[in-house]
Amino acid sequence: MLEILKEGVLGSLSSVYGIAIIVIPLMIVLQVANDYQALNKIAEYFNFFIKLFNVSKAAIFPLLVGIIFGISYGAGVIIQSSKEGNLTKKDLILLATFLVTCHAVVEDTLLFVAIGANGTVLLGLRLIMAIGITYFLSKRINLKDLSVLENEKNKA
Amino acid sequence: MLLESIKLGIKKGIETTWMLAKVIIPVYIFITFLQHTPVLNWIAYAFKPFMGLFHLPGEAAIVLVLGNTLNLYAAIGAIRAIELTPMQITTLGIMLSFSHSLFVETAVVKKLDVSVSKFIALRIGLAVVVGMIVGQVGELLC
Numbered sequence: 625m626l627e628i629l630k631e632g633v634l635g636s637l638s639s640v641y642g643i644a645i646i647v648i649p650l651m652i653v654l655q656v657a658n659d660y661q662a663l664n665k666i667a668e669y670f671n672f673f674i675k676l677f678n679v680s681k682a683a684i685f686p687l688l689v690g691i692i693f694g695i696s697y698g699a700g701v702i703i704q705s706s707k708e709g710n711l712t713k714k715d716l717i718l719l720a721t722f723l724v725t726c727h728a729v730v731e732d733t734l735l736f737v738a739i740g741a742n743g744t745v746l747l748g749l750r751l752i753m754a755i756g757i758t759y760f761l762s763k764r765i766n767l768k769d770l771s772v773l774e775n776e777k778n779k780a
Numbered sequence: 781m782l783l784e785s786i787k788l789g790i791k792k793g794i795e796t797t798w799m800l801a802k803v804i805i806p807v808y809i810f811i812t813f814l815q816h817t818p819v820l821n822w823i824a825y826a827f828k829p830f831m832g833l834f835h836l837p838g839e840a841a842i843v844l845v846l847g848n849t850l851n852l853y854a855a856i857g858a859i860r861a862i863e864l865t866p867m868q869i870t871t872l873g874i875m876l877s878f879s880h881s882l883f884v885e886t887a888v889v890k891k892l893d894v895s896v897s898k899f900i901a902l903r904i905g906l907a908v909v910v911g912m913i914v915g916q917v918g919e920l921l922c
Contacts, residue, residue: 628816632809632861639808639860640801647800648793655789656782699888706892720892724885724899725878725906735852736873739859740866745914746873753878753906 639739646734654693654730663688676755677718677762682710687719694728714765718758726754800853807846807857815861834871834915840864847876849883867918875911879903 657663667684674681682705690698702719705711711719729747737743814820824838831838839862847855855876859869882900890896 628813629809632812633805635812635860636805636808636857639857640797640804643800643804643856644793644797647796648790651793651796652786652789655792656785659781659785659788695885696888699891702892716892717894720889720894720899721902724889724903732852732877735856736869736877739856739869741870741873742866745870746877749874749910749914750877753910757902757906 642738643735646738647731650730650734658693663692677722677758679715679718679762680710680712683715683719686711687722690719690723690727691729694731695723698723698727714762717765718762721761722754722758725757726750803851803853804857804860807850807854808861811842811858811861834875834911835919836868836871836915837862837864840868840872843872844875847880851881851884852876855880865922867922868915871911871915871918874914875907878910879907 663685667688670684670688671681673679673684673687677683686698686701686705689701698719702711702716706716729750733743733747733750736746811820820839820842823841826838827841828838831840834840843855843858843862846858855872859872864872882903886896886900889899
């Protein structure tokens with residue numbers, strides 16, 4: 625009984641240690657990037673998403689925040705932007721589609737790499753699937769469908 | 781300013797690690813105990829056909845359940861406690877990347893004022909389909 629407990633405690637502590645040496649430096653980098661508003665500058669390089677998904681310019685920043693920092697942060701920025709009226713219903717649906725499949729990629733990928741997974745496969749597949757599905761959906765949704773949707777919602 | 785950012789980063793890193801530790805340690809110890817009882821074998825036996833689709837052992841079903849209901853950290857605690865090959869960890873990693881913490885994250889997505897059931901279906905669907913492809917292709921390559 626005591627042997628099993630010892631095995632469990634030691635094993636779990638070594639897991640936590642393996643993760644700590646990745647998570648702490650990662651948080652420092654993310655915090656510095658955040659404080660120096662690096663993302664605003666980086667966002668300019670991702671303007672090709674505007675054409676690809678046919679979204680507003682205002683959608684790029686929340687998208688990047690979500691991909692890098694996580695879905696809660698992303699959603700926070702999205703809610704903020706939509707309050708300011710910069711996002712359309714189509715933007716919202718496409719942002720949500722992308723971010724539910726692909727968010728917090730740095731942390732999630734490194735966590736699995738820390739326990740022995742192949743990071744390239746993880747990150748590559750996740751990005752490819754998210755871009756593919758969002759692209760497919762962006763071609764399927766048109767403004768007419770959305771206005772019907774919104775009318776139904778208003779009636780309800 | 782840089783020093784301030786680094787300090788805050790370290791603080792957040794330690795907070796995250798502490799949060800992880802609180803989840804990983806109990807789950808890991810729990811699974812270690814389970815391994816010394818027949819329960820894990822029963823679960824492994826019951827889920828063998830389903831998990832076989834992904835070329836994963838039956839007990840990996842516990843990892844998927846923990847990851848989807850609780851969070852990735854719980855799943856990671858369980859992965860470490862079960863013996864798996866790097867390929868199997870990659871398969872589990874890709875499945876869990878698409879679909880995890882469904883209760884908490886769905887609550888967040890709901891705040892965006894979109895219908896959430898389709899998003900849950902999308903996440904689970906991707907986990908199953910891509911997990912099957914990675915599992916089967918990985919088995920061929922290794």
